[in-house]
Structures are given as C-alpha cells and as structure tokens.
Amino acid sequence: MSKRINSHDVARKAGVSQSTVSLVLNGRMNARISQQTRERVIEAARQLNYSLNTSARALVTGKTQRISIVLNEPGNFRNHNSFFMDILAGVVDAAVETRYNIVFLSASYPDWRSLFDEIRGGSSDGVLLIGRYSDDPLTIALLDALFPTVCVSYSPNHCYFHSVDCDNELGGRLAMQHLIDLGHRNIAYIHPEESLSWVTERKQGIIQSMQENGVSEETLVCSCTPYLINDQEQSYQELMRVINTASVKPTALIFADEWRAQWLIEKMGEEGIHIPGDFSVVNFNSTILSERAYPPITSVWQPLTDIGQAAFRLLIDILDEKTVPSGIIRYPVRLDVRESTAPLEGAYVD
Amino acid sequence: MSKRINSHDVARKAGVSQSTVSLVLNGRMNARISQQTRERVIEAARQLNYSLNTSARALVTGKTQRISIVLNEPGNFRNHNSFFMDILAGVVDAAVETRYNIVFLSASYPDWRSLFDEIRGGSSDGVLLIGRYSDDPLTIALLDALFPTVCVSYSPNHCYFHSVDCDNELGGRLAMQHLIDLGHRNIAYIHPEESLSWVTERKQGIIQSMQENGVSEETLVCSCTPYLINDQEQSYQELMRVINTASVKPTALIFADEWRAQWLIEKMGEEGIHIPGDFSVVNFNSTILSERAYPPITSVWQPLTDIGQAAFRLLIDILDEKTVPSGIIRYPVRLDVRESTAPLEGAYVD
DNA sequence: TTGTATGCGTTATCAT
DNA sequence: ATGATAACGCATACAA
Numbered sequence: 001m002s003k004r005i006n007s008h009d010v011a012r013k014a015g016v017s018q019s020t021v022s023l024v025l026n027g028r029m030n031a032r033i034s035q036q037t038r039e040r041v042i043e044a045a046r047q048l049n050y051s052l053n054t055s056a057r058a059l060v061t062g063k064t065q066r067i068s069i070v071l072n073e074p075g076n077f078r079n080h081n082s083f084f085m086d087i088l089a090g091v092v093d094a095a096v097e098t099r100y101n102i103v104f105l106s107a108s109y110p111d112w113r114s115l116f117d118e119i120r121g122g123s124s125d126g127v128l129l130i131g132r133y134s135d136d137p138l139t140i141a142l143l144d145a146l147f148p149t150v151c152v153s154y155s156p157n158h159c160y161f162h163s164v165d166c167d168n169e170l171g172g173r174l175a176m177q178h179l180i181d182l183g184h185r186n187i188a189y190i191h192p193e194e195s196l197s198w199v200t201e202r203k204q205g206i207i208q209s210m211q212e213n214g215v216s217e218e219t220l221v222c223s224c225t226p227y228l229i230n231d232q233e234q235s236y237q238e239l240m241r242v243i244n245t246a247s248v249k250p251t252a253l254i255f256a257d258e259w260r261a262q263w264l265i266e267k268m269g270e271e272g273i274h275i276p277g278d279f280s281v282v283n284f285n286s287t288i289l290s291e292r293a294y295p296p297i298t299s300v301w302q303p304l305t306d307i308g309q310a311a312f313r314l315l316i317d318i319l320d321e322k323t324v325p326s327g328i329i330r331y332p333v334r335l336d337v338r339e340s341t342a343p344l345e346g347a348y349v350d
Numbered sequence: 351m352s353k354r355i356n357s358h359d360v361a362r363k364a365g366v367s368q369s370t371v372s373l374v375l376n377g378r379m380n381a382r383i384s385q386q387t388r389e390r391v392i393e394a395a396r397q398l399n400y401s402l403n404t405s406a407r408a409l410v411t412g413k414t415q416r417i418s419i420v421l422n423e424p425g426n427f428r429n430h431n432s433f434f435m436d437i438l439a440g441v442v443d444a445a446v447e448t449r450y451n452i453v454f455l456s457a458s459y460p461d462w463r464s465l466f467d468e469i470r471g472g473s474s475d476g477v478l479l480i481g482r483y484s485d486d487p488l489t490i491a492l493l494d495a496l497f498p499t500v501c502v503s504y505s506p507n508h509c510y511f512h513s514v515d516c517d518n519e520l521g522g523r524l525a526m527q528h529l530i531d532l533g534h535r536n537i538a539y540i541h542p543e544e545s546l547s548w549v550t551e552r553k554q555g556i557i558q559s560m561q562e563n564g565v566s567e568e569t570l571v572c573s574c575t576p577y578l579i580n581d582q583e584q585s586y587q588e589l590m591r592v593i594n595t596a597s598v599k600p601t602a603l604i605f606a607d608e609w610r611a612q613w614l615i616e617k618m619g620e621e622g623i624h625i626p627g628d629f630s631v632v633n634f635n636s637t638i639l640s641e642r643a644y645p646p647i648t649s650v651w652q653p654l655t656d657i658g659q660a661a662f663r664l665l666i667d668i669l670d671e672k673t674v675p676s677g678i679i680r681y682p683v684r685l686d687v688r689e690s691t692a693p694l695e696g697a698y699v700d
Numbered sequence: 701t702t703g704t705a706t707g708c709g710t711t712a713t714c715a716t
Numbered sequence: 717a718t719g720a721t722a723a724c725g726c727a728t729a730c731a732a
Contacts, residue, residue, distance in 0.1 A: 051467040056709035058405035077439035089427035095456040102454040106445040121401040292642040406725035
C-alpha cells in the first residue's frame, strides 16, 4: 500500500507552499494567484494523481457536502416500496443538479440515540426523514438540536419543523366522495396507527366528506392494523373479521396504505371475492403498485417525485441559510379512477 | 450557533484527559480503564450531548465506514428501474447488518475524473459499480489505482477485478431454446451497445443454442439501439424498421434489456400488434416490470437481490483484507414463462 | 490505569 | 502574489 498523496506532496513537486496548492485547487481567489503558479500546481497534482481528502476538508470547514436519508425499516427497498422509490427519484433528481451527495443511513444502530449521534456527528450537513411517526423520538431530538431537518410525508409533534407533504385531507374527501357518488354508504377505513399523520388526516377528510353528503359518520367502520405487520395471512384474516363483524356489512373499503391494499385485493381475488363486484376499493398514492394491481386500483394520487425534489431543495435552502418559512408545504392530490370501484348494485346513481 | 462539543469538553467535565475519553467511547481496551472513570466519562458525554465527529475520526483512521454506489444515469430511479432497485434492496439488506452506511454518488460531476477524485478522496472506503460499460474509464481508473471496487452485473476490460453477475450466457440459451421449442426459427435480438458485457454474453448463449439445435445462426437478426436512447417513439420506429426490412420476417423477439421490452410490447399492443399472436417476446431480468406488463413477459430471471447482497459482502471482505479470489461470481438464472410467448402458428411442437 | 504529545490533510488568517 | 502557522477533533504510541 503506497503512501497517500497529499497537498504537501503536490506543493513540493510544484515548488510552492501547501497553502498555495489549496488556494489553486479550490479555484478560490484566482485573481490572487499568478497564471504560472496555477498551471504548475495543477500539472503537479495531475502528475501525482492527487485527490483532495474529503474528511480533512469536512473537518476544517464543518461541511460535508452530503445530506442523509434515514431508512425507516430494513425492508425499505423490498416489497417494491414504490412510495419510497418515487420520493427517492425526486431527491436524486434534485441532488444531481447540486454538489451534494446522498448518504443512506442503513447501518444497524442499536437505538435511535446512536443514530442521532451518527447524524449529528457530521456524517452529513442535513437530513431527510421520510414517513415517520409523529412522535418519533429521533425526529424530535433532531429538531430540538436544531439540526437541519426536513420531514417528508409526515408532520412531527413539534413546535418548529419543516415538512413537505400532500393534501391528505383532500385525498380522504376525494376517496369518500367518489364512493358516495357510486352509491356506497357503508364504508370501512382500514389503516395503520393513528400516530401516523397521514392516517388521521385522511380520516378527517373522509369524515368531512360524509358530513358534506349528509351521511352519518357512525356508519364508518375503522380498523387499525399496525404498519409494520407484514404477515399477509394475518392481515387478510383481520380484514375478513372486520368485514364480517360490522353491524352493517361494508360495501366499500378505503385503505390508508397502498401496498396492503394491493396484495389484499389480489388475495381476495384468489379467495373468490370479486373486486369491485363484492367490494369497491380505494387506496392512496397511486404508484405503479396500484396502477398494475389486479384489478388496477382506484387511488388518490400524490406527486411523490415532486415532493422528493421539493424536500431536497428545501433542505439545501436551509443549509444555505436562506430564510424559509417553517411548517408544511402541501402538494395537491387527485383521484385516479380505475377498475376497483363500481356503482353499488341497485343504487341510484346520477 | 453554539460551539460544537468535542472530546476535550467531555474530558474536562469528567476530569480526565481527552485520550481517556477516546479510549472509553470507543469501547476499546476496556480492561485498561477503571470502571469508575468509564462511568464518569460516559455520564459526562451524556450530559453534554456529545456526538463523536465522523470526519475527524475518518481523517485519523483512514476509514469512513461508508461504501459508495455510483449512479449511472440521472434517471437511475426513474422509469421504475426495478433492475437497479432489486440490486439495491440486496445491498441495503446486507448493509443493515454491518457498521457501514451507503453513499450515493449523485452530485453532478463534470467528468469521470472528478468523480474518480471524489471516490478516491475518502468519501468512502470502497465502491460498488453497477451495470457499466466494459471499457468504462472510471472503472478502469479505480482498478488501476487499486481502490477497493466491486463490479455488479458487468465485467470490465481489466486484468484484475471483482465482479458479481449472473450466468448471462445460460440466460441467452434458455431464451432461445424456449423459442425454438415453440417452433420459432426466425428470431430477432434487440440489444444496446455490445460494449455492455451482458449484451454480448447473452448473444453468445443465443447463438450457442441455435447451434445446439441445428438452426443456422444466419437467421438471427440483430439490432442495436444505444442504451441511453429513451425516446419511445424513436425506439418503436426502429423496431418496426428492423422487423420489416429483415430478409425473412422474424416471428419472435429477444430483448436484451427489460424496460424497453416492457413498454415496446405495450406500445405494440396499442398499435394493434398482438403479443404473442404476431410475435413471441422474451426479455431478461424478470422483475416486476416484466411480471406485470401487458401481457406479462416471458423472461430470464436472475437473483438480483442476492447479487446485491453478495456484492456488498464481497466488498466488505475486500475491505477487511480477507483474501478473496478475483474474477466473476456467477449466479444461476432460470426462465419464467409467461404470456408473451406462444407456439408458432402451424409449427409442429412436441 | 491514565496523561502527554503528535499527526491525520485540509482551510483560513495573517504576515511578508 | 505567496508562505508560515494555527486550528479542526480525533486516535494512538509512548511516557508516567
């Protein structure tokens, strides 16, 4: 293993001082350096195959030119998590235009504190947190420490934060309005923990739509299955239980999360339950997962890639110390009507 | 902005020297530190909310505990690049079990040299390169510099390298054998540049299969469209031109890359061309893209997630200076038969 | 068992 | 226009 080449080596070879090398290679204050020395330094660096040391620079400048993304679960890239992928596409798109690289905090940390230490320890200049719980201790700690942080697709319980999200409430209203328009009155809302802000926001929209349409909100059947329960058989059994024990059997289902809806309706199909014949189904996100489900699912679309881009740019603005208003940037949603919803049999529909 | 807290601050508070703090917090040589001092140091660190500085540690140890992945194209996460995603899933899976984070080299670099400098400048300890050209100058430069590098899904033109790939040649044979079994004799191979190792390896398998079956390899129509041409209309026109100008019109198409096959057959469907009625189609990778195409595509599957895992672990072994044999680790492939292939009309099939 | 001293490779301030 | 020199925060060899 040969010794690493540093700026002193370059300086020696070029016959100048090390600080001159630094000035030249950073392209700063070019006016102050004569053309001759510049060329000599650059040539020496080229000949020695010199690469500037990132850690040393970061140490002295306090800037890494990196932002980090915290992975929520081991399976973040499994199960074709197109929600995460679409956001990431936006983040990467935006990053490509900058001098920032992206570090994935993927290593195993014993607890959130060590992850917090890793983040604050200068692995990156800022962090993007995606779809976490509102009371996530990591989020709270980072915000408390005033570490540059942008929350994507959720809002933490904190007095001051930056977040990029979609209009979940409107999404809930669109979903419910669509089902009501189709004649449905008995509807179930299947969702994970309410400590996920999108779960409650969507629910609020759903209820609001019921009120607007004079439908008693008593008829809404809600069922909560923890977000991280990936046991498909268990989820299916639970869904059947909810449907069968409701005082009035629902004719339509709204799923707060996308992937569970996707494989549950396919599972229902296998079990002889017809979608939308037996149940109309609406879910959220409308990524490729819903688009190419069997049958394709009517879904509330949100501009995930735009959201990812916006989040990255917001973070960069914060790092550049531009004054950015705190709070939530909301992106619009729309309903993509597909084949999983149909008029309620016997219902009168305009 | 309050001053950053460092190990000196912790030392002062704990009434010990800075080096003792370092020893304690690194958990090394625990035996050498008395239980009392240890507790005092840990308590002081906790009270001061101390986080160890990554850059400083990296500077002195020469290790960053990061590996990097070079993004090939801006659109790496667009177009639902499930090839890349599936590999990444494996990499992340494996990384979660280690102390390594993953940095995405996503920033814009004016040329490969500056990217090379970034990599060698200590942004990470090793690098994973995915699906690049065999003569990729960045790959060659890294290998020449003996920088810890693992090539995924390609082999560079270099005397010494580590690579993880699948058995592309067998894949080509399986694809062709399947079509021959269905009675097809006039087949077109649609592929990107031959400087992509998988393109030529698959082609070799195709030709080998033709020889095994006594089919003249003269009948194979090959067409090359550069990999990065994403213009769908242009690609479609080119495909039609190839089909229509062949001396004998092909009855089956083998696509070397997955996504082009996916949207081309859907485009053909829109244009009134029936798959597999008019053409049988086989492609490679067999990710969700082929699985959920209209119609689902018969595809040569490879264990992308396993390959990603293996590549990461190989890189870690190299970093740990374990002795690992150079060359290519090949993973097996299989043919997933779906609805895009059918017996040639009028052909005699066993 | 603990402290002292040095160096990692930069940037940046201040002389010259 | 260029060169000394002092941090940056940590790990580690060596001294005590």
